[in-house]
Amino acid sequence: MSAKLPPPRLLPSGDSAITVEFSRNIDDMANQRVLALDRTIARQTIAGVTEAVPTYRSLLVHYDPLQIGFDALSAQLLALAQLPVPPFTTTRRWRIPVVYGGEHGIDLEDVARTLSTTPDDIVARHVAGDYRVAMIGFTPGWSYLSGLDKSLHLSRRQNPRLLTPAGTISIGGVQTGVQCLAGPSGWHLLGRTPVRTYQLHRDPTFLLEPGDAVSFAAIDKKTFTEQDRAAEHGEIVAELIAA
Amino acid sequence: MTRLVISAIGPASSVQDGGRHGAQRYGLTPSGAMDRLALAAANVLVGNVPLAAAIEIGPFGATFTARDGAVRVALAGAPRNADISGRAAAFHSSMTLADGEALTLGFARVGSFSYLAIEGGIAGEPMFGSLAVNARAGLGSPYPRPLQAGDELQTAAATGAAERRIELPALTDAPIRVVLGPQDDEFDDAQKRLFLDAEWKISATSDRMGYRLEGPVIKHLHGHNIVSDGTVNGSIQVPGNGAPIVLMPDRGTSGGYPKIATVISADLGRFAQTPAGKVFRFQAVSMAEAQAEFGKWAELLRTLPDRVRPIENFDLNIEALQDANVAGAAVSAVDAGTWSP
Numbered sequence: 001m002s003a004k005l006p007p008p009r010l011l012p013s014g015d016s017a018i019t020v021e022f023s024r025n026i027d028d029m030a031n032q033r034v035l036a037l038d039r040t041i042a043r044q045t046i047a048g049v050t051e052a053v054p055t056y057r058s059l060l061v062h063y064d065p066l067q068i069g070f071d072a073l074s075a076q077l078l079a080l081a082q083l084p085v086p087p088f089t090t091t092r093r094w095r096i097p098v099v100y101g102g103e104h105g106i107d108l109e110d111v112a113r114t115l116s117t118t119p120d121d122i123v124a125r126h127v128a129g130d131y132r133v134a135m136i137g138f139t140p141g142w143s144y145l146s147g148l149d150k151s152l153h154l155s156r157r158q159n160p161r162l163l164t165p166a167g168t169i170s171i172g173g174v175q176t177g178v179q180c181l182a183g184p185s186g187w188h189l190l191g192r193t194p195v196r197t198y199q200l201h202r203d204p205t206f207l208l209e210p211g212d213a214v215s216f217a218a219i220d221k222k223t224f225t226e227q228d229r230a231a232e233h234g235e236i237v238a239e240l241i242a243a
Numbered sequence: 244m245t246r247l248v249i250s251a252i253g254p255a256s257s258v259q260d261g262g263r264h265g266a267q268r269y270g271l272t273p274s275g276a277m278d279r280l281a282l283a284a285a286n287v288l289v290g291n292v293p294l295a296a297a298i299e300i301g302p303f304g305a306t307f308t309a310r311d312g313a314v315r316v317a318l319a320g321a322p323r324n325a326d327i328s329g330r331a332a333a334f335h336s337s338m339t340l341a342d343g344e345a346l347t348l349g350f351a352r353v354g355s356f357s358y359l360a361i362e363g364g365i366a367g368e369p370m371f372g373s374l375a376v377n378a379r380a381g382l383g384s385p386y387p388r389p390l391q392a393g394d395e396l397q398t399a400a401a402t403g404a405a406e407r408r409i410e411l412p413a414l415t416d417a418p419i420r421v422v423l424g425p426q427d428d429e430f431d432d433a434q435k436r437l438f439l440d441a442e443w444k445i446s447a448t449s450d451r452m453g454y455r456l457e458g459p460v461i462k463h464l465h466g467h468n469i470v471s472d473g474t475v476n477g478s479i480q481v482p483g484n485g486a487p488i489v490l491m492p493d494r495g496t497s498g499g500y501p502k503i504a505t506v507i508s509a510d511l512g513r514f515a516q517t518p519a520g521k522v523f524r525f526q527a528v529s530m531a532e533a534q535a536e537f538g539k540w541a542e543l544l545r546t547l548p549d550r551v552r553p554i555e556n557f558d559l560n561i562e563a564l565q566d567a568n569v570a571g572a573a574v575s576a577v578d579a580g581t582w583s584p
Contacts, residue, residue, distance in 0.1 A: 011425035014505030015533035017475045019425040026470050038268075053267045053473040055497050060473025062267075065534040066541055137471060137497030140270045140380045144471075181380070198269065200370065200381065206269040 004082040005033065008058075010074045015065055020077050021058040026174055028146055030057045031134045035211045036085040037077070046076055054210045055135040056144065093213040093242040096178065098169050098191040099224040100126075105191035111154065111171070123218055125149050126169075126190060131176065131214040136206075141180030141198030143208050148176045160186030167192045167228075169216070178208070194227035195238045202234045213242075245312035245401075247361060249394040250345060253303025255355075255450065257389045258365055258396075261294030263373035263382070267473070267496045274375040274382070275492045277356045277451065278512035280544060281320035284409055285360035287547045288317035288337045290402075296367065296374040297360040298390065302351045307359065309340035315362035315401035316340065319411075321354030321516060336408040336554060337362075339401050354516035363399025377493060406554045409547065418526035419514045421479065421504035422533045425472075429464050429501035430481075437461065438487070438503055439525055447519045451493040454514075460485035463501060471499040477506030477514070491515065507533040509540035 011019040020037060023030035038054045041061065048067030053060040063073055100123045101108040112119045131145035148171060156172045164170070164185040170177055172187030179185065180197040193216075197207045208214070217239075219227070231237045259282065262275025276282040276299055283293035291297075298307075302321070317337040318325060325332040328344045334357075340346055351357060367374040367384030376383030386394055427435060438461055446455035467483040474480070478490040480500040489506060490498070506514050507528065517523055528536075 012422050012505070012530055013425045013473070013475050013502070014422055014477050015507050015530065015537050017473075019472060021425075021472070024470065051265055051267055053496060055470075055472045057470050058472045060267075060475070062475070065537050069534060070530045135471070135497065136268060136270045137473075138270055138495045140266075142270050183379070198271075198380075206266070210268060 023057040095239040097219040100191035107188040143178040156186040246310045250306040252305040255301030257376035259299040260296040263371035274377040277515035285319040285358040289362035308345040313401040320357040321351035324349035366397035418524040426501035453488040471497040509536040
């Protein structure tokens with residue numbers, strides 16, 4: 001039988017949003033509850049809820065206070081958030097090609113040195129990982145993945161870079177990530193993918209959903225160049241290996 | 244086709260509307276007008292839906308020229324001197340630029356953002372239901388970037404409808420109201436009191452992503468790193484240096500600094516219009532009060548069309564002259580109260 005799960009904290013984010021907080025830390029169980037509540041809200045629409053934004057540890061629920069008040073929505077969210085977490089029944093699994101090291105992954109050698117191993121070993125450990133999209137945030141398509149091997153946990157760079165390339169695959173703290181647009185980052189850059197997680201005028205515009213499973217496959221520079229060209233023309237390039 | 248040509252324009256000016264919603268879960272921020280009530284006022288004057296796309300004009304001046312037909316427009320938001328090919332032009336009134344005529348705007352006298360709405364709206368390709376510019380994501384139409392001199396907006400030819408004016412409630416200088424949270428428990432009572440009691444100024448380095456505040460240093464209870472969670476317009480996050488940042492419509496969708504409080508929806512536009520360097524305070528209100536104020540604000544937005552009135556000739560002249568701040572002697576001889584409705 002299903003015991004009720006411990007209640008999340010319901011925190012006001014102004015007059016039109018509630019943060020449903022399951023944990024203060026990066027916590028896989030909390031993230032699973034976040035994604036479960038996100039799916040539940042998507043399935044059984046609550047009048048007045050306009051948008052839900054999953055993050056590692058909380059679900060931000062935007063709503064229209066003309067349609068539902070803070071107390072009424074809090075009560076509904078509290079009840080839904082304590083239901084047992086259903087298993088992912090329709091998990092999509094993506095294989096994302098990555099060219100590691102060299103000009104495309106300028107921190108790979110430093111990371112290997114810091115962790116007293118070889119670049120090939122870092123790549124092997126990163127490719128062996130079974131990841132899940134814990135959240136997408138910061139800039140369009142920037143996908144934060146949980147499931148990074150403990151041996152690759154590394155604090156962020158002292159000096160964040162102001163510009164890192166589109167498609168960067170990096171690690172930071174206990175996370176790994178797929179960055180879509182060029183932009184600032186304090187993470188360690190291991191490689192690049194030709195995959196665009198966000199591309200205007202492509203169907204779908206956003207490739208990954210929070211909750212999707214992801215694994216990486218190493219490719220060589222030549223393949224990267226070819227796939228990058230194809231991706232530029234709207235091909236998805238990532239492989240959907242289960243749906 | 245009729246065009247409005249951007250003959251001159253300063254930075255921080257772009258096409259904005261009610262914003263794009265529903266894709267924050269993919270990291271796509273809503274963008275949209277900094278002062279939605281002003282956007283709506285300008286739009287209803289020319290018969291558009293309230294949150295239709297219009298030109299958000301930053302603090303500096305601008306010149307717009309009608310080409311291949313007359314263009315009917317209206318101005319609202321931060322007041323500034325305005326003239327149409329030499330004759331004074333009023334805020335909060337519709338007006339028509341004849342083919343070839345130019346509307347010239349000075350610097351914002353109070354506030355930061357003015358809105359120029361165009362009858363029939365701006366032709367463009369909506370992305371996620373919006374033309375709003377989000378330069379970082381390459382979104383916005385017809386230009387996915389701030390406007391530049393030489394840009395042209397395709398628009399409808401003026402219908403020749405009678406010109407109208409709108410009466411808006413007077414702006415107040417009251418404190419900016421906030422609801423504490425979501426992470427006010429990352430600050431002790433003394434720091435929360437300091438935040439609410441202090442005099443603050445908006446830094447000149449602010450932009451559509453966030454307004455940086457100058458004032459006392461706000462200290463965290465447990466350090467400044469939290470695990471990222473979602474943000475809203477008006478989230479007040481406190482980074483490591485203790486100088487709060489109020490997140491604005493081009494914010495990141497998630498952030499990793501504790502958020503001490505959130506500006507209430509009803510005060511977001513007024514806050515966005517607070518000029519850099521002007522002293523202001525925050526005031527904490529209850530959730531019930533914040534939501535009641537939201538209701539009043541939404542009702543004002545909904546009933547804007549009821550506030551639109553036909554322009555009598557004397558209204559136009561007096562208001563235009565007062566607003567343009569010219570011909571001082573002629574205007575000051577008139578008791579403005581005489582003309583109040």
